[in-house]
Amino acid sequence: MSVDLVLKGGTVVTEGGPVQADVAVSGGIITGLTAPGEGPHAHRTVDVTGMYVLPGVIDTHSHHREPGYTHKEDIISGTSASAAGGVTFSAAMPNVYPPVTTAKILKDMYAMYAEKAVIDYNINAASAKLEELPEMAAMGIMSFKIFMVVDTGRDYPHMPGIGVHDHGKLLKMFQEVKKTGLPIMVHPHDQALMDVIEQEYWARGERDYRAYAKAYSSLDGVIWDTAVGVLLRLQQATDVHLHILHLQTKGCVEMIKAARAQGRPVTSEVNPWTLWLGNDWANVERLGSYALSYYVERHHYEAVWQALLDGTSDMIATDHAPHTRAEKEPGWENGWKAHTGTPSAQEYVSMLMTDVNDGKLTIKKAVELLSENPAKVFKLYPKKGAIRIGADADFAVIDMNAELTLHNERIVSKCGWTPYAGRKVKGLPVHTIVRGKFVFEDGKVVGEPGYGEKASPLTDEHVRRMQTAAAMVTA
Ligand SMILES: [Zn+2]
Secondary structure, three states: OOEEEEEEEEEEEEOOEEEEEEEEEEOOEEEEEEOOOOOOOEEEEEEOOOOEEEEOEEEEEEOOOOOOOOOOOOHHHHHHHHHHOOEEEEEEOOOOOOOOOOHHHHHHHHHHHHHHOOOEEEEEEEOOOHHHHHHHHHOOOOEEEEEOOOOOOOOOOOOOOOEOOOHHHHHHHHHHHHHHOOOEEEEOOOHHHHHHHHHHHHHOOOOOHHHHHHHHOHHHHHHHHHHHHHHHHHHHHHOOOEEEOOOOOHHHHHHHHHHHHOOOOEEEEEOHHHHHOOOOHHHHHHHHHHHOOOOOOHHHHHHHHHHHHHOOOOEEOOOEOOOOHHHHHHHHOOOOOOOOOOOOOOOHHHHHHHHHHOOOOOHHHHHHHHHHHHHHHOOOOOOOOOOOOOOEOOEEEEEEEEEEEOOHHHOOOOOOOOOOOOOEEEEEEEEEEEOOEEEEEOOEEOOOOOOOOEOOOOOHHHHHHHHHHHHHHHO
16 A cells, blocks of 8 residues: 655654654655655655654744735735745734624635635634634634734734723633633733833934834833733633733743743743844844834843743744835834834744754754644644644655855745845755645745645544544554
């Protein structure tokens, strides 16, 4: 009997670490891991000698901008950019138009993804309308999302209608989300403090990108710390699974560590801009608003990096946030007028692989942060997130020796630019495979719109059935 596909000769990064092995795939599922050269006969054999075979990268936080803001990005361009970066699953955020606040809107959006997504996907819905939560949860969303921020001076990316910072409303949302059994993702922000801080900058006539960067990181990151303090206390009161977005201060790391030591369901993500962009003031000076998402002072960056290494924080998720150049340009004069956020879906895996090559972390740890932990936190594991028998055949094949100076011309995202242009990386995705099919091959996006499938949190029953099936294959 022959299988569909064998990846031959690679170093396969399994949950136990890297091993020399061939991987067999049939029907979109991993059916075998064998000693090199001992794989079954296959309809197609791809030689990946000298390369690393990683589980497909799971990005739990991305902005595909469709519907509503398709001049920035759309589902096809966004999921294609992800495919080019080694990502096999990407979860969209609800700040599109209309924002994802009802089951009806969610249903329409799922229909769009079914038609257009190049890789597997899901959607994080806004929890703004409490009466809609049970139905949206039943439709298989990955998580609910709250932005605690409402923009001043612009109406995107944090538009009115989904921003919530009133503590009473947050408590109600946590209680209602808890009943659905899903996690709640929160972008932490203290609007009351930000209002005061902004007014001080503006009163001094300081409005440029430097002022914006410094306002948001003001007083050693106070707006992040007070927000996370409140969120953690509300989490304790409701026992909801709280997933903190944009982890970027030492204070937040310490609070999360304490909550986890008590066994509470608190997880978090770190974004590429905290690790490789906003953590260096020289980038802010050079790129202005093109470098902002947010400015992260050095000692905060160091605490966050340590949190990733020691397991206090769980994962790297992109917060891929494409905007046009026209939307960034005003930032030189007025940082509050530029749209906040930076694209990274195509680049972040190669940035992390560069760190692996530099000895800053092991390949095993990198895979935990990119694939295994996000899949576990959002219950996509063991279907996704690891190379194991019975799992979806999702892979990122990496040439760890390939070197490149990143540049704008290669960018697949519709925005057409990357804040990482000029950066030298070592370790590049060569192929991206989703359920056994190449969506990115030899450096070219070959995936078709509509191939992507929705991946929802697994039930305990589903996990049990998968484990039984895997045991039968290996027996
Ligand atoms: Zn975001």
